[in-house]
Amino acid sequence: xxxxxxxxxxxxxxxxxxxxxxxxxxxxxxxxxxxxxxxxxxxxxxxxxxxxxxxxxxxxxxxxxxxxxxxxxxxxxxxxxxxxxxxxxxxxxxxxxxxxxxxxxxxxxxxxxxxxxxxxxxxxxxxxxxxxxxxxxxxxxxxxxxxxxxxxxxxxxxxxxxxxxxxxxxxxxxxxxxxxxxxxxxxxxxxxxxxxxxxxxxxxxxxxxxxxxxxxxxxxxxxxxxxx
Amino acid sequence: xxxxxxxxxxxxxxxxxxxxxxxxxxxxxxxxxxxxxxxxxxxxxxxxxxxxxxxxxxxxxxxxxxxxxxxxxxxxxxxxxxxxxxxxxxxxxxxxxxxxxxxxxxxxxxxxxxxxxxxxxxxxxxxxxxxxxxxxxxxxxxxxxxxxxxxxxxxxxxxxxxxxxxxxxxxxxxxxxxxxxxxxxxxxxxxxxxxxxxxxxxxxxxxxxxxxxxxxxxxxxxxxxxxxxxxxxxxxxxxxxxxxxxxxxxxxxxxxxxxxxxxxxxxxxxxxxxxxxxxxxxxxxxxxxxxxxxxxxxxxxxxxxxxxxxxxxxxxxxxxxxxxxxxxxxxxxxxxxxxxxxxxxxxxxxxxxxxxxxxxxxxxxxxxxxxxxxxxxxxxxxxxxxxxxxxxxxxxxxxxxxxx
Numbered sequence: 050x051x052x053x054x055x056x057x058x059x060x061x062x063x064x065x066x067x068x069x070x071x072x073x074x075x076x077x078x079x080x081x082x083x084x085x086x087x088x089x090x091x092x093x094x095x096x097x098x099x100x101x102x103x104x105x106x107x108x109x110x111x112x113x114x115x116x117x118x119x120x121x122x123x124x125x126x127x128x129x130x131x132x133x134x135x136x137x138x139x140x141x142x143x144x145x146x147x148x149x150x151x152x153x154x155x156x157x158x159x160x161x162x163x164x165x166x167x168x169x170x171x172x173x174x175x176x177x178x179x180x181x182x183x184x185x186x187x188x189x190x191x192x193x194x195x196x197x198x199x200x201x202x203x204x205x206x207x208x209x210x211x212x213x214x215x216x217x218x219x220x221x222x223x224x225x226x227x228x229x230x231x232x233x234x235x236x237x238x239x240x241x242x243x244x245x246x247x248x249x250x251x252x253x254x255x256x257x258x259x260x261x262x263x264x265x266x267x268x269x270x271x272x273x274x275x276x277x
Numbered sequence: 278x279x280x281x282x283x284x285x286x287x288x289x290x291x292x293x294x295x296x297x298x299x300x301x302x303x304x305x306x307x308x309x310x311x312x313x314x315x316x317x318x319x320x321x322x323x324x325x326x327x328x329x330x331x332x333x334x335x336x337x338x339x340x341x342x343x344x345x346x347x348x349x350x351x352x353x354x355x356x357x358x359x360x361x362x363x364x365x366x367x368x369x370x371x372x373x374x375x376x377x378x379x380x381x382x383x384x385x386x387x388x389x390x391x392x393x394x395x396x397x398x399x400x401x402x403x404x405x406x407x408x409x410x411x412x413x414x415x416x417x418x419x420x421x422x423x424x425x426x427x428x429x430x431x432x433x434x435x436x437x438x439x440x441x442x443x444x445x446x447x448x449x450x451x452x453x454x455x456x457x458x459x460x461x462x463x464x465x466x467x468x469x470x471x472x473x474x475x476x477x478x479x480x481x482x483x484x485x486x487x488x489x490x491x492x493x494x495x496x497x498x499x500x501x502x503x504x505x506x507x508x509x510x511x512x513x514x515x516x517x518x519x520x521x522x523x524x525x526x527x528x529x530x531x532x533x534x535x536x537x538x539x540x541x542x543x544x545x546x547x548x549x550x551x552x553x554x555x556x557x558x559x560x561x562x563x564x565x566x567x568x569x570x571x572x573x574x575x576x577x578x579x580x581x582x583x584x585x586x587x588x589x590x591x592x593x594x595x596x597x598x599x600x601x602x603x604x605x606x607x608x609x610x611x612x613x614x615x616x617x618x619x620x621x622x623x624x625x626x627x628x629x630x631x632x633x634x635x636x637x638x639x640x641x642x643x644x645x646x647x648x649x650x651x652x653x654x655x656x657x658x659x660x661x662x663x664x665x666x667x668x669x670x671x672x673x674x675x676x677x678x679x680x681x
Contacts, residue, residue: 171410174371177397178404179424180473185398189423193414 053249059226060234060250067142067230068210071149075157075206076199078150083161084187102155109152113219116148120220140222145230148216156205164198165191201265208261212254324348326477326509330367330377339363339375339533347382349525350503350510352541354517360533361513362407365479368511369404370397381477382509403470403508405480409462411454417465418450424473433474435506440468443505444498460491464498471506478502478510484519499523521545521561521601522680546649548631548640558633558640559603560649561680566596575620578677582646583623587677599680604640604653606676611662613671621674625650630664643672 053061086098104112119126120138126147127137138144168191176186192199214232221228223237231250238247324347332339339360345351353361367375370386379387381402386395403424411420421437441447444464454462463483470478483499484492496519503510503523514520520527521541528538529550537544544550546560564578564585574589578598585600592598613622625643633640639659643650650672662670 171406172412174397175404175406175410175412176423177371178369178402178473178479179469180398180427181423182396182398185427190412194412196414 054246056225056229057231057234057246057250060229060231061253063142063226063228064211064230064232067145067149068207070146071153071210072157072203072206074146074150075153076203079154079157079161079202079206083158084165084191086158086162087165101158104152105155109213109215110219112152113148113216116144116151116216117220120144120147139220140224140228142227145217145221145228148220149210149213152213152216153206153209156209157202160198160201160205161195164195164201167198168194197268200268204261204265208258212258324382326351326368326382326511327378327380328364328368330364330375330379332363332367332372332375332377334363334374337363337533339367341530341533341535343528343535343538345511345528345538346509346526348507348509350512350523351526351528352520352524353511353513353528353530354515354520355530355536356515358532359530361515361530362481363533364530365404365481365511365513368477369402369479370395370400384476401473401476403473403475403478405463405466405470405478405483407482407485409454409459409466411457411462411465411469413454415454416450417446417452417454417457420454420465421450421469421472424469428473435471435474437472440471443471443501444468458491459487460494463487463491463495467498467502471502471508475508478508480510480512482513482515485515496522517557518680522599542649546642546651548629548642548651557603558651558653559601559606560651561599561601562648563597563599566590566592566594566598568594580648582644582648585621585623585674585677587679590679601678601680602650602674603676603678604651606674607643607650607652608673608675609641609652609654609658609662609664610671610673614673617673619673619675621677623650623672623674625670625672627664627666627668627670629666630659643670645672 082097082101086094086101117139118124120130121127122131122137127139130136130138135143138147172190172194173186176190181189212232213230214236217228217230217233218236221230221233223229223233229237231254235247235250235254238244238250326345326347327343328345329342330339337358337360341360341364353364355361363372366372367377368379368381368386375387376389377387378389379385381400384401385391385393386400387393411417412423415423421440425433425437441450444467446461446464446468449457449461449465454465457465463486467480467483484495487495500523502508512519512523524541526539527541527544529536529544537547537550539547542561542563545558548558550558562580564580566576567579567584568577569575569589570577570586571589575586576588576590576592578585578587578600585602587600590598613624623645625645628642628644628649630639630641632638633653637655637657638653639656641652641654641659641664643652652672664670
């Protein structure tokens with residue numbers, strides 16, 4: 050009975066790497082965006098919120114297509130990366146990271162924004178009356194209180210990036226060790242009628258996703274919070 | 278509440294006296310006074326709070342211009358929606374839309390004319406919220422240290438051990454806030470605020486979320502803060518009992534405006550109060566325990582111009598006790614009535630007679646030789662007794678409410 054080939058293992062490793070790097074960047078980028086969305090009274094809030102949520106409804110091919118154009122030699126992003134001496138992003142790991150970050154953005158920003166909103170203003174007012182400046186309050190009060198939101202955002206961002214297919218195919222292609230992630234590998238196996246190999250990878254993805262969601266919903270049931 | 282015997286609201290098992298937390302004399306209760314004395318005018322800015330604010334919300338506007346003493350407890354009193362909490366938030370700098378000017382004991386915290394707006398975290402204030410609002414992710418000790426660690430060591434005038442002892446929370450230090458009762462949380466919240474060594478303590482109805490029993494549990498601690506710390510307190514409350522028990526100075530707010538403000542005894546003795554105080558009118562008197570009668574189980578409290586006998590109090594001679602005499606518990610006679618069950622008879626001079634909250638009644642302002650009294654009697658009685666300013670009368674006091 051065939052099991053995973055070394056090429057498949059490489060795809061698994063690449064997938065996990067991509068998900069880890071993308072999640073780290075997503076948390077860095079998503080936290081300030083979520084903070085702003087949770088606390089602003091600006092009329093741009095609706096616009097920004099809608100843009101962040103776009104990947105939820107757009108077909109991945111649409112996102113992939115526009116990214117491909119933008120990162121290509123005549124696209125604005127492509128010109129920028131070329132001018133900076135970074136070369137072009139399509140069909141590279143870095144390109145996949147950019148695509149993943151955009152693709153998974155709502156899965157990180159929305160739980161974070163909900164968590165920040167749930168904290169309310171009171172704990173930050175309390176912190177201010179206890180001499181904590183805005184940054185101090187953010188790091189020592191808001192972040193710890195939003196911890197459940199960060200756990201949810203990390204899990205969802207990671208899992209969603211692992212499950213990415215359309216965007217990867219559009220901008221990453223299928224280059225072993227560089228852009229060939231698990232979802233693409235499964236596609237290849239099926240194309241080649243290698244159902245046994247496809248089963249190993251697909252079954253692994255299924256189990257992974259189930260466990261992730263089980264952890265998530267198990268946590269949510271016992272979640273609590275608020276100021277004491 | 279027509280009890281003939283006085284009642285005492287403070288349980289005798291109050292907290293034991295702790296060493297004074299801040300160097301300096303424990304604050305003495307001010308003597309009964311006839312109003313804002315001239316000394317106030319001469320005081321420099323270091324000992325006063327000047328607050329002028331204008332802030333508008335949909336359907337509500339706060340517009341106040343106040344000058345408050347920079348020591349003792351000032352109660353901001355009014356019904357819900359009167360703007361008292363908003364005023365407190367303005368002082369703390371938590372209302373971003375508030376325009377105005379604020380100087381606290383010589384420090385300017387806001388002056389729009391000079392574009393000064395000190396952010397909340399740079400104001401040396403302590404704030405006790407209505408719900409204690411402890412940080413749920415930190416233990417009681419870490420909550421207490423939160424503010425303490427953020428001020429310079431040289432500026433720390435209140436030490437952790439002192440605040441903990443003052444509020445009786447030694448046993449709670451390692452607990453998480455969720456494991457505390459409402460009263461315990463509120464005490465931790467007060468200690469936490471004190472540990473920032475504030476120049477002013479702002480308290481927003483710290484007792485409102487508590488039931489009667491918890492209130493009685495915390496009031497003695499509040500009085501200790503009052504007596505042992507030389508920190509001015511702005512105390513928001515809608516409870517007349519709390520106000521007369523704790524305050525030295527009172528600001529009455531209604532619909533975002535100041536209805537009356539002044540020294541507690543003088544303000545309470547005013548007959549023209551526009552608030553619900555008219556129905557509940559009465560004076561506040563600070564008496565001294567002068568004698569005990571063990572045979573009849575009575576204690577005599579002397580005050581300028583008179584004395585009252587109350588139920589035997591377990592306190593030493595010379596101790597000050599604040600009490601309240603409601604206008605409805607005072608009746609008048611044109612001679613010293615013999616053969617009455619009423620123990621407390623005081624000779625008084627009529628100062629003025631004004632209409633009361635009901636058309637059938639009048640309020641009579643009385644001078645008991647240095648202390649003010651108010652009697653609420655029927656208009657008919659007033660006419661029959663021919664009450665007019667200057668007339669000597671006997672006040673019969675049916676009940677005295679001790680406030681601790």
